[in-house]
Amino acid sequence: MAINQTRDDMVDSIISVFRSEGYEGASLAKLSEATGLGRSSLYHHFPMGKEDMANAALDRLGILMGGDILGPLAGPGSARQRLADFGAKISGFYADGRQPCLLDVFSVGDAARLFQDRLRQTNRAFIQAITDLAASTGASPAEAARRGEDALIAIEGALIVSRGLASSDPFRRVLAELPDRVLGTEK
Amino acid sequence: MAINQTRDDMVDSIISVFRSEGYEGASLAKLSEATGLGRSSLYHHFPMGKEDMANAALDRLGILMGGDILGPLAGPGSARQRLADFGAKISGFYADGRQPCLLDVFSVGDAARLFQDRLRQTNRAFIQAITDLAASTGASPAEAARRGEDALIAIEGALIVSRGLASSDPFRRVLAELPDRVLGTEK
C-alpha cells in the first residue's frame, strides 16, 4: 500500500490478512490489496506463493515474539512491572482482542499440515518465556511450567471468546488478571 | 458414507470437516467425501450450499450443547459430580483435544461475517450453563459469571495450545482442573 514500503511492511500487511481470514481464506486478491502489490509482484518477493508468504509471516511472528513482545519478560524491572509491560504489548499486538492470533488460525486445515513444526516452536517459545519469569520468582519448575502454559491458554482462549461475544471485555479481564496468575498471587 | 444415514449423521460428518478444515477450507469435495454423497445430493439437502451446511452444523451444535454436553451441568447429582460428567462429555466431543471447536474456526474470515450472531448465542449459552452451576453453589452473580467465562476461555485456549504443541496434555490438564476452578476450590 504505502510507497517505499520495506519488506517488513509487506509482511505485516500479509500477517494482517492471514490473521483476519485464515490461511485458506487469505486469497491472493486480498493479499494483493492489503500490500498494494499486484499478483506478480507478490510472486517476485515470494516465489513459492502463499506458502512462502505464510513462512515469512511465521518468521516475522517469531522475531516480534522474541523481541518486542516476549522481550520485556526477561528485561530489567520487577517481575510485576515486566508482566505489566508484556500485557501492554499483548494488548496492542492483538488490537484489544479484535485481531486473531496466527497460532490459532494456522492450527486448522492446510496450514496445520504445512506449518505444524513451526507452530510448535512458537508455542513453546511463548510458554517458555512466561515459565522462566515464574521460575525466577521462586516457583518450582513444574509450577512455573504450568503457569507458562496457562498464560498462553488464557490469552488464546480469551481471543476466541472475545471474538465470539463481539466484546473486548473477556480479553481485557484476562490480561488484567494475568500478572497475579503468573506470580501465584491471585485471589 | 454410511448406508441409510439420517440427516444428523450427515450433519455430523459435515461438522467434522468444518472443524478440521475451517469454513473456507471445507471444500465441497471434502464435504462430499465425508458424507459419502455427491455434490448434487448435498445441494438437495442443503439448497443454499455451503452456507446452509454451516447453518445446519450450528443448529446441531446448539442442540448437542443444550442437550448432551451442557445438560449434565443442570442435572441431578452433586455439583462436583455434574462437572465430572460434563468434563467427560467435553473430552469426548473434542476427541481428547485433537478436534478443533466450531466456535473457534468459525470466528475468522467469511464464517465470522456470516455467523457472528449465531456464534455469540452459542458462546453465551455455554458460559451461562457454567455460570448457573457456579451460582447454585453459592458464588455471587459476578463471581459465577467470571467462572463461566473462564471455563470457556480455558477450554478454547487449551484446544489451541494442544493442537499447537501436538499434545493432548494441556487439554487434559485444563479439564482435570476445571471442577475446582468452577467451584472456587482450586489450589
Add this chain to the structure above:
DNA sequence: GTCTATAGCTAGATAGAC
C-alpha cells in the same frame, strides 16, 4: 434422493514486456 455432466467462476500461479 442420488447420480453424471457441466456451467461459470475464482483460485493460485506463470510469461514476458517495461
Add this chain to the structure above:
DNA sequence: GTCTATCTAGCTATAGAC
C-alpha cells in the same frame, strides 16, 4: 520491481436423467 495478460486447476453451483 512492477505491470498486463493469461494459464490451468479447483471451486461453488446447476441441469436434468434415473
